Amino acid sequence: MRISNENGLTRRALLGSGVGAAAGLVSWPARANLPGKVRVGAINPSSGVLAFPGQACVRGIDAGAKFAKEKFGIDMEIIHADTQSRPENGRIAAENLIRQGCTVLIGAWDSGATISALQAAEAAKVPMVVHIASATQVTSQGFTQVFRYYPTSLTVVRKSLIELKSLLSPLKDVPTSAAIMHLNNTMGQSTAASIDQAWKEVDVPLKIAQYIPYDEKARDLSVEVAKAKASGADALISVTRVNDAIMIIRECVKQGWNPKLIFSPNSNGVQDKAYYDALGKYGDGAILSTLWSNPKAPDAAAILKQFAADYPNDWLDANSGCAFEAVQIVADAVSRAGSSESVAIHAALKATDMTPILMSSGRIKFDASGQNMGSDVTLLQGQNGKPRVVAPQAVAEATLQYPLVPFNSR
Numbered sequence: 080m081r082i083s084n085e086n087g088l089t090r091r092a093l094l095g096s097g098v099g100a101a102a103g104l105v106s107w108p109a110r111a112n113l114p115g116k117v118r119v120g121a122i123n124p125s126s127g128v129l130a131f132p133g134q135a136c137v138r139g140i141d142a143g144a145k146f147a148k149e150k151f152g153i154d155m156e157i158i159h160a161d162t163q164s165r166p167e168n169g170r171i172a173a174e175n176l177i178r179q180g181c182t183v184l185i186g187a188w189d190s191g192a193t194i195s196a197l198q199a200a201e202a203a204k205v206p207m208v209v210h211i212a213s214a215t216q217v218t219s220q221g222f223t224q225v226f227r228y229y230p231t232s233l234t235v236v237r238k239s240l241i242e243l244k245s246l247l248s249p250l251k252d253v254p255t256s257a258a259i260m261h262l263n264n265t266m267g268q269s270t271a272a273s274i275d276q277a278w279k280e281v282d283v284p285l286k287i288a289q290y291i292p293y294d295e296k297a298r299d300l301s302v303e304v305a306k307a308k309a310s311g312a313d314a315l316i317s318v319t320r321v322n323d324a325i326m327i328i329r330e331c332v333k334q335g336w337n338p339k340l341i342f343s344p345n346s347n348g349v350q351d352k353a354y355y356d357a358l359g360k361y362g363d364g365a366i367l368s369t370l371w372s373n374p375k376a377p378d379a380a381a382i383l384k385q386f387a388a389d390y391p392n393d394w395l396d397a398n399s400g401c402a403f404e405a406v407q408i409v410a411d412a413v414s415r416a417g418s419s420e421s422v423a424i425h426a427a428l429k430a431t432d433m434t435p436i437l438m439s440s441g442r443i444k445f446d447a448s449g450q451n452m453g454s455d456v457t458l459l460q461g462q463n464g465k466p467r468v469v470a471p472q473a474v475a476e477a478t479l480q481y482p483l484v485p486f487n488s489r
Contacts, residue, residue, distance in 0.1 A: 114419040116154045119144070119409060120176030122186030122196050123402075127164025128296055129189060131321045131353045132398040136188055136210065139399030142386050143406025150378075150436070151410040166191025166265070173199035173207075181205065182421040183413075185405045188398070190214035190265040200224045206425040210405035211398065213345055214269040218450040225449035226428045228405055228440075229370065230456070232270040235345040237277040238456040239368035242470040243342060244283055246458070246479050254314035254339045256286040258307035260300075260327065261318035263292040270318045270345045288312040295320060304330035314340040317348075324348030324365075325357045332361055332486040339482040341365040349461045350396045363461045364483040369397040371457035371468060373439035374476075382437055396466075400438050407436040408443060439474055 121140045124133035137159055144155045158179060160172035169192030173184060177199065184200055184207040187193040193212035200207040201224050209217060209227040213235060218227050230238075247253050261271040271290060278287060288310040293303045304327060307315060315338045317327055324347060331337070341364065348354050349367035372395060373379060382403070386395045395403070412427035413419065432444045441453025458470040460479060467477035 114153075114413065114417060116156050117183070117409075117413050117419040118156045118158060118179070118181045119406075120173070120179070120181035120184045120186075121157055121159050121402075122162060122169060122172045122176070122184060122192065123159070123188050124164040124192065125159070125161045127162075128322060129164040129320060131351060132211075132347055133161070133164070133188055135351075135393070135396055135398035136402040138386075138390055138393060139210075139395070139402030140185060140406055142382070142389060142395075142399070143403035143410075145389075146378075146382060146385070146403070146436075147406055147410035150407070151414045153410045153413050155406070155410070162187060162189070162192045164189070166195055169193060169195030169197075170199045172196060173205075174203075177203045177205050182419055183208070183409055183424050185210055185402070185409065188212060190217060190269065193217055194220070194265070197222045197225055203421075204425075205421045206428055208405045208408050208428070210401045212266070214265045215273075216265070216269070218448040222449065224425065226408070226431070226445050226451075227449055228408060228443065228451050229401060230454040231273075231450065232266070232345050233273040233277060234454045235368060235456055236270060236273040237280060238454065239342075239344040239458065240274075240277050240281040240283055242368070242456070242458050243366070244281060246470055247284075247340075247481075250481055252339070252482070254285055254312075256288045256310075256312045257314040257316045257340075258288050258310045258312035259290045259316045259318075260303055260307055261290065261292055262295045262320065262323065264295050266345075267292070267295070267318050274316065274318075274344065285314060293323070295323065297323065297326075300326045301330050301334070304334055304336065308334060308336040312338065314338050314342070317341065317343045317346065319343055319346045319348050321347045321351045321353050324351075324354060328358055328361050328365070328486075335487065337483065337485040337487070341483060343367040345369070347398075349459050350466050351398075352394055352396065355461070355464045359464075360489045361486055362464065363489075364480060366458055366460045366469070366479075367466070368456050368458050370401055370438050370440045370455070371397055371459065372400050372437050373435065373474070375474075376435065376437055376439075379437055404435055404438045404440070404443075408433070
């Protein structure tokens with residue numbers, strides 16, 4: 080993975096060697112009562128099976144640092160570390176970054192890698208802002224250095240199902256049963272358990288026909304999709320990363336399965352450019368829940384314009400958006416702390432009470448466990464090759480298209 084700064088300089092990020100890639104920033108006039116350069120470690124899976132979202136997070140963090148320099152006057156040296164999509168590498172990455180003088184961390188996208196990294200952060204007393212990682216364990220194991228921006232899987236699923244139920248209530252010929260396909264990793268198992276709990280709490284009027292777990296490194300999901308089809312379900316609920324979301328749709332097309340509804344709570348797929356690049360017309364119709372940017376935020380238009388200029392071949396999705404927001408959380412804390420020291424940043428993060436700069440996620444404020452109490456969730460549907468907001472109604476930009484257009488009719 081190569082990281083470039085505004086002046087075109089590059090350094091290669093090496094996880095095992097302890098050498099990071101610093102994204103240098105243009106010099107700005109110093110502001111009063113602010114610390115000097117703050118060294119921030121960013122941990123993401125920028126290679127391996129999770130490379131698509133991991134690289135999106137790298138873009139969001141670099142864009143966030145550039146924006147925060149102007150917004151808060153905080154000079155951040157971002158040092159990136161790649162977990163290579165291996166959960167156990169989270170701790171290795173965190174330890175390397177801390178040895179390089181990082182006094183605050185951001186990471187690690189994957190729940191397993193995040194928990195692993197938090198062990199190192201806890202030992203070194205270095206605060207870590209979690210931009211994405213939804214497993215309950217992230218904030219339920221007593222870590223004192225964790226500040227998770229992203230909601231728990233149960234919160235995402237519960238709010239998602241409430242919105243989905245509302246969308247389906249006025250429709251005719253709604254599905255009667257659903258097959259649940261899910262990753263069997265930390266995030267997938269946590270989300271599947273959350274579905275089981277929230278399904279009953281929300282009283283979703285669909286019977287769950289079957290739970291079908293699969294390995295995140297699977298290269299073929301034909302057997303799993305065949306099981307879902309054979310269950311008789313007329314809706315598919317999938318908990319996915321990008322690669323497996325693509326594989327599932329391709330198998331539905333190949334096997335001639337046309338569920339009325341495909342819904343992915345707390346997942347990747349519909350939000351990601353790689354999904355549409357791979358699937359073309361078959362990418363439309365599925366629904367996904369996530370955090371998303373708020374077009375009404377004061378700085379949103381400028382941020383999106385700058386992002387498009389810096390990354391013309393990509394768009395700002397939930398991965399890059401949450402990563403961008405995490406940098407603003409760090410910058411806000413450093414600004415209030417007036418220090419680049421871990422202890423001061425930690426104290427400031429505990430007192431965080433801010434409106435998101437970009438994302439539609441509710442006010443950012445951490446509880447005693449380090450969990451952000453703001454948790455607004457957005458429902459997206461693939462329409463005309465892009466994700467469109469269909470709920471909540473207050474921010475919707477498109478109307479739900481239902482039922483799913485049969486794949487063999489496209």
